[in-house]
Amino acid sequence: MTTAGLPARSGSVAAAGALAAGFVLLALAGPLLVPHDPLAVDLAHRFAAPDLAHPLGTDHLGRDILSRLIAGARTTLGAVLVVLAVVVALGLSVGGLAGMVGGRVDAVLMRLCDVFLTVPTFVLALFMIGALGTGLVNVVAAIVLSHWAWYARIVRGLVLELKTRDYVLAARIAGAPRLAIFAEHVLPGVVPPLAALATLDIGHMALHVAGLSFLGLGVQPPTPEWGVMINDARPFFWTRPLLVVWPGLAIALAVLAFNRLGDALRDRLDPALVAGRGL
Amino acid sequence: METWREARRGREAVPLVRDATLELRAGEVLALVGASGSGKSLACAALLGVLPPGTRRTGGRVLLDGADAEPASLRGRAVACVLQAPRTAFNPLRTIGDHAGETLAVAGLRGAPGRAARDAAFAAAGLGDDPRWPDLYPFQMSGGMLQRAMIALALLSGAPFLIADEPTTDLDLVAQGRILDLLARLVRERGLGLLIVTHDLGVVARLADRVAVMEAGRIVETAPAAALFSEPAAPATRALLAAHRALHEIPA
Numbered sequence: 001m002t003t004a005g006l007p008a009r010s011g012s013v014a015a016a017g018a019l020a021a022g023f024v025l026l027a028l029a030g031p032l033l034v035p036h037d038p039l040a041v042d043l044a045h046r047f048a049a050p051d052l053a054h055p056l057g058t059d060h061l062g063r064d065i066l067s068r069l070i071a072g073a074r075t076t077l078g079a080v081l082v083v084l085a086v087v088v089a090l091g092l093s094v095g096g097l098a099g100m101v102g103g104r105v106d107a108v109l110m111r112l113c114d115v116f117l118t119v120p121t122f123v124l125a126l127f128m129i130g131a132l133g134t135g136l137v138n139v140v141a142a143i144v145l146s147h148w149a150w151y152a153r154i155v156r157g158l159v160l161e162l163k164t165r166d167y168v169l170a171a172r173i174a175g176a177p178r179l180a181i182f183a184e185h186v187l188p189g190v191v192p193p194l195a196a197l198a199t200l201d202i203g204h205m206a207l208h209v210a211g212l213s214f215l216g217l218g219v220q221p222p223t224p225e226w227g228v229m230i231n232d233a234r235p236f237f238w239t240r241p242l243l244v245v246w247p248g249l250a251i252a253l254a255v256l257a258f259n260r261l262g263d264a265l266r267d268r269l270d271p272a273l274v275a276g277r278g279l
Numbered sequence: 280m281e282t283w284r285e286a287r288r289g290r291e292a293v294p295l296v297r298d299a300t301l302e303l304r305a306g307e308v309l310a311l312v313g314a315s316g317s318g319k320s321l322a323c324a325a326l327l328g329v330l331p332p333g334t335r336r337t338g339g340r341v342l343l344d345g346a347d348a349e350p351a352s353l354r355g356r357a358v359a360c361v362l363q364a365p366r367t368a369f370n371p372l373r374t375i376g377d378h379a380g381e382t383l384a385v386a387g388l389r390g391a392p393g394r395a396a397r398d399a400a401f402a403a404a405g406l407g408d409d410p411r412w413p414d415l416y417p418f419q420m421s422g423g424m425l426q427r428a429m430i431a432l433a434l435l436s437g438a439p440f441l442i443a444d445e446p447t448t449d450l451d452l453v454a455q456g457r458i459l460d461l462l463a464r465l466v467r468e469r470g471l472g473l474l475i476v477t478h479d480l481g482v483v484a485r486l487a488d489r490v491a492v493m494e495a496g497r498i499v500e501t502a503p504a505a506a507l508f509s510e511p512a513a514p515a516t517r518a519l520l521a522a523h524r525a526l527h528e529i530p531a
Binding site for chain 1: 327329354355356358359360362364367368369370371372373377381382384385429432436
């Protein structure tokens with residue numbers, strides 16, 4: 001029985017939701033919440049132990065770690081939000097066009113997707129950054145270019161399935177223009193699974209942003225970003241391991257929270273999947 | 280007099296419908312009968328340019344008032360359609376009012392005149408009593424009500440011709456009778472040209488002026504309804520009649 005496991009699972013969903021909401025709040029209201037300027041260097045207080053003024057201590061330049069973690073939420077999650085918005089928009093337009101028009105347009109667009117799908121995303125992102133150069137904007141562009149084709153493929157598949165519905169045929173016979181049919185009858189069926197997928201991908205994309213920044217390819221110091229913070233703390237790992245632990249913990253918690261939330265959303269929005277699990 | 284014809288539709292390698300010519304006049308009910316798979320629905324889909332994937336039109340013409348017409352240009356303007364399964368012909372996420380709005384947009388009607396036309400069409404289809412119907416979702420309505428709503432949308436489009444593809448197959452007997460009465464009344468009062476696709480000869484006897492019999496993708500016989508029942512010419516027609524009489528235990 002699938003229902004037997006639900007109460008325990010919904011508890012973890014509530015925790016994940018609260019955690020994710022907390023991260024979003026930090027990203028939105030970060031500048032109002034930080035106890036110190038995340039960029040303020042204070043060499044007199046390098047590696048300060050946690051106290052009331054600096055609850056998580058200071059780093060190798062005397063910057064307040066808590067403030068940098070809070071400010072980092074905005075950098076990382078903001079970048080992820082932009083990536084997702086562009087990827088979803090690209091996926092909807094390319095996948096929607098391919099699915100609705102079909103024929104040669106579909107073939108050309110899907111072969112284009114195949115080109116992007118043949119290369120592993122991280123390798124493709126590295127290649128893009130090699131070509132474009134480092135920096136936050138280029139990281140966003142690289143992650144978009146390495147992920148949009150997945151979304152386009154999924155949207156196309158959903159559109160092809162929804163297109164066969166009787167009510168779409170009825171709308172066509174009623175003379176409705178193709179764009180109106182897409183907006184009124186196809187899009188409402190595409191959005192829920194796409195929303196679940198996008199939520200699941202927040203953690204994945206955050207790992208990309210932080211990972212590339214950790215490698216020195218993404219966000220550049222001194223901008224507060226979790227991957228940058230880990231990289232900054234790397235030389236002091238053996239003496240001050242907590243400097244690595246705090247941003248690492250932030251990344252891990254954010255990824256876990258958004259993944260759990262996305263999982264729950266998919267369970268709710270994709271009844272076929274849940275039914276399949278029950279068998 | 281408005282007429283349309285069609286002929287020779289087919290698919291690569293396997294022709295599915297060919298040598299099928301139908302003429303439909305305003306104010307007349309033409310029944311298209313035949314066994315399942317004889318190509319009745321496909322002929323209608325070809326007429327409207329909505330052939331299912333894997334099939335395509337290789338020839339034939341559609342004449343509207345004697346002039347060549349593109350299938351896509353007929354949709355929602357010259358020809359409206361009532362589909363077989365009312366349950367699936369409405370988007371479950373949209374209200375009946377939303378569906379009516381879509382038809383009005385095609386007809387180019389907006390605002391108060393649009394709402395008035397909508398209410399008039401739904402009243403004519405027998406849904407006028409309940410003021411809440413525009414806010415109803417398809418799952419809140421019975422099959423008969425949904426079929427009435429589909430007929431109302433067809434009326435709303437203002438199309439002079441109506442194709443009803445097995446409009447009563449998915450309904451219970453009481454609802455069937457009422458829907459057939461409604462269609463007959465609309466043909467009489469509004470001068471609609473109705474093409475009713477069916478395999479039920481009871482429907483034909485009740486409604487049709489003329490009957491076209493289809494077998495294996497061809498029209499094998501076209502005759503006035505009374506003549507078809509008294510003197511069936513084609514073997515396919517005789518087989519259909521015999522099957523009908525056997526089912527309903529009517530002596531030949």
